Amino acid sequence: MVKKLLSHILFFFFLVTVQAQNKILPSQSVLDNSNHELYVSFSEVIHFDHADYLRILLTAIPEMEVINEEFHPQFEKGIAITDEQLNFMENEAVRISKSGQSVRNLRNILKIRIDNPTNERLLDLSAKLEKLTQVKYCSLLSSTPIQPPGDIAPVTTNYEPSQTYLLSNPGVNMTYAWGMGLTGAGIRIRDVEYGFNKNHEELVDVNATLAAGMTISSSATTEFTEHGTAVFGIVYANKGAYGVSGMAYGAQEMVQFPEWQEIGYNRMNAVSQAIANSVAGDVIIYEMQTGGQSGNYVPAEFNAAIWDLTKAATDAGIIIVAAAGNGNQNLDAAYYASYRDRGDSGAIIVGAGSPNVNHQKLSYSTYGNRVDVQGWGSNVRSSGYGDYSIFGGDFNQQYTDFSGTSSATPIVASCVVVLQSYYHGLTGNYLTGIQMRDLLKVTGISQGPGGHIGPLPDMQAAIQQINVMLSTPENLMVVFNVFPNPVKDMFTISVQEQVMVTAKVEVSNALGQKVYSAAIVSGNNEVSLADFQSGLYFVKVIDGEKVAVKKIIRQ
Template identity: 30%
Template structure:
């Protein structure tokens, strides 16, 4: 297998009170500290020290005021990268650690892709038209053998529409015939020129978003937009931050890298034993946390091919070169990057005529412990390499043998893109990275035991998109029901309020009448023919006032028992004779006065009865 490695990186963490800033003449301090020793050390080793994330803090704030990522994460401005000859980096780090303005200085081993094998390309040329290899992609099929991608494709948004994904690694063959429809190209870094780097990236892209075009393979989320950033020239942490700043909440970053850990004193090895997920290093951890917490992007990270229990106390020990406040992120808790860690599980026995152990059991090379989900770690059919279909044209290459946590991780990415696309289609909020992690942990096809590799060596479950789609439908249905119930409750509450207001208004009328039950009667002129009112005018005036009084009494009768209510069905003025006008008015006044008094007495009686009714 070819050696695929980046360059070691020397990372310097400045003290926050140093207020360092990079200038054309070297480092300076806004706090007035002497930076001459730092600049002299770098110059002596032929190195340059520059902000790890591309700009100093002030420039970041001015250049991207609309990016809360930078303003909310000032700790990123404390990181610097030293470019110097690789062989001189360890000694340079030792000298820098002795400086009072430096909180930490450490050398990161080269990052590598967590693949297992590089199968050689077949020599024979392919047919004129590439066959359809989808039948070989059993990982697309129903659970538990696959993730049941086809079930997701039946739903609106379930093919990943509207979701953007960035793959962070080394290189890609983006002119491949099966990567033309929803591919956003390389958007950062400088891809490595090596064909094995390209094969790896091309295989990853195929698993995620290979075109659904009737030839070759089809990706798990073929409608998602997939782009790439190479860490070459940037470093891993800067590549992650660059990816995060190009994405929106709910989009996805895939980290297809691992590196040598403390098991073998950070030494690179061809067998990858002891290799671990890159979040263990402080700058990579902060970059991932920046993506998950500040940018609200889902980060999926290969757990690595080092055969390690990431809960081993070995990983709790802080290297002397790290900052004093460093905590092992594999323990999560207070130091939780938020990323989804992916392990490698065995495919169903018999896949491509191979048997790698019980289906969904941990493959021996896969790291385990704080691992959230598993994908196929062997026998993945996708683009690249050329062992399934080869020849001289890389654009037509396909493989049956993509493997490692390299092949497992894009399966999880594709699954989550289907979930996010469906959630958007039904107007549910997209998952955060931690939300995605929790979902994967509580669903799926459970991990199985294998001889010497029990399921207690956790790599998590294999996703089941049928169950995940059903979960979304249930959530959407509940959301709709809750909305309807809320509207119904609102109407139920508003109607009693309206009735209560009506009763209050009527009660006010009663109370006003109780204060002076004769006030309307007193307004009636009874000395007709005197005081400026001529004959005939008083009757009209009295009639209007009595009619108004009758209306008032009528509004009060709903408080009176029916047997006690006065008879208001006949007008008080009907059948009255004109000649006896004065007597009639007096009689009507007396009658209405009695009616009012009876109404008041009846209401008082009802009020007295209420306590006994309770």
């Protein structure tokens, strides 16, 4: 994932090759000259019931004594998620996915520090550790980042007409959803990458923030940080009369969890914190890739530790939308057998397709059956960089034509956010990542020539499919009307069927915040909006298991 096709890089440790027993051996990796950190996943037969990890391992694994004498390793907790949050995630995973095993696996991932941690010594240690039956895998993660793949005067051109990916085929038809008042209300978005410009005119007035307690490294050049500005622009830019419009501009918030902070570069920490600060229904965007065969780029979850984190998150109901990577790699090839054998992480993997009705794989996109859907991989107008236009020489008024799986991924993520908001508004529940992925694939526009990157999302077809899903006999929607609409002070809800005594109405604002709730009866019910601000609101009528939502405008 990248800014331009010549960049094609967001991450660069060259991981692993494939070995029997589903292990990925760093000892057989091709590593660049950057520094790396070593993470080890131990099997569940090891119980880390206190923080003296070395003593536990020496007691449980006699062979560790030889390794300890040679390397003098220091062990520490590998996943920076509190025990309380892991307990919550495990309970959610059991509730949603019927198993908490994926979350429990995170408790047995340790980080190892050794003296003189050269790549050669880390590879040697990894090879010896992976001979132990109690070790599931070792993962080497780079500790060094590289180049990643209202209006202010003067007046900025309105670029929304140039955002043709918003329109129907060859676009995703987000304008159809907007016409229904669907903009992602109530959904929280997280983005994992390097940085973004909060002061850009498209982002300064929206709820786009850096995660609390995290920083963006002062060593990160604009080639790093403007990547995030472009991603934020596609998803969350201000919907106004200038510049671009974010596809899910009505979402509750968009928060970035940077990989590269002032304290150093740490992908594991960024992903862990994004997950730790998410709950069921939230959407995390992986604007990351990693090295596969011969260093060519593949999904970040090719790394086993990132895969474990991803699986735990999706089992707990968090949706993860991840770039396939710009390595033109066939994930169905023999080299990736071990990756496939892990199973389904639950993430939605996004390839890069052409911005025309052919929807063919672009030359650089990684592909294969594990790639689920595609987004535009070129000609995606967004904020940042300034290689398309700069107004008044102002850094905060720069625009670009974004590309790569970097641009494809936020397009798909925006569709996920808006569809999740619609489904939640109708049902009070959330789609899981696998359910959302199936919805996008079943209703999407078929791809054209090239390796498999899946269909392009079709918002109209997906919304209509949700309506079909909810129109089964056991879950009919409540039939009601609202008038007048737009509303000045009072409006009427007319319920056209007999409802239970427990039936109620809820009114939410465009951010998904509930602002009114009351009982409702059959016939006409009056509601006052006299004390409410002007804007878009959603009226939800709940009658037992039956739910329906309509939008209204307060003048």
